[in-house]
Amino acid sequence: MSDTHPEIHERWILKTELLWSFGVGVFIAAALGMILFTALTISVNPPSNVERIDPKGLHLSGEFAEHNLGTTVTDGSVTVRAIATQFMFLPRCIAVPANRRVTLRFASPDVIHGLLITGTNVNTMVVPGFVAQVHTEFTRTGDLLMPCHEYCGLGHSEMWATVQVLPDDQFKPGPDGRISCAQR
């Protein structure tokens, strides 16, 4: 064919390439459409909060002072504040309710850390000078591991915390709206 009818062969190649391009185009459109659909219907987005905070005075006053850390329920909305520092998370155990929207807020006073919560899509960096914020909903109850996943120094492998996902009947914040793992 290539020797006898080069034009037909060229046309055949062009047709095949156009068909392939069409298939790839359909797949890219479908993948983008799926991402857009899940973003609009069930709010699946990459965490993209840009909020500055002074890392030098983090523990002294303001949102991330020691008495503010942990889980707080205000007007029904659940917010968790934690500090990622060399080489621990403060607090080391975080209590959250199952099947409710939770806002997780993290800050670092020293170096870049990162975290993920096993079995969930929570995964973010914690950069000094910025507040890392993730919204999520925990669907399974139980204790989940939350390790640091960004190498932060010699003690990096020892840096982890526990996220305790409690069913509704066990998630009982105190009169100040606060709840910790010990109150279980």
Place this chain on the structure above:
Amino acid sequence: MQPEQPSPPENSEAADGVDETALAGVMRTVPLGAAILAGSAVALLVAGYLLIYILVFIPRGTVG
């Protein structure tokens, strides 16, 4: 005196021993096979992506 030049073969088919008709027949089916192979590989990749997205990523809950 001119050096002796090797004379080109009179019949190229005879020189490489390939039957041009058989070659044309093979060239008709080889690109189709390549397209099927590439298509299957990409289809498997897309199926893997979709399975992980739908069966693992989405059940892990929303994040944003």
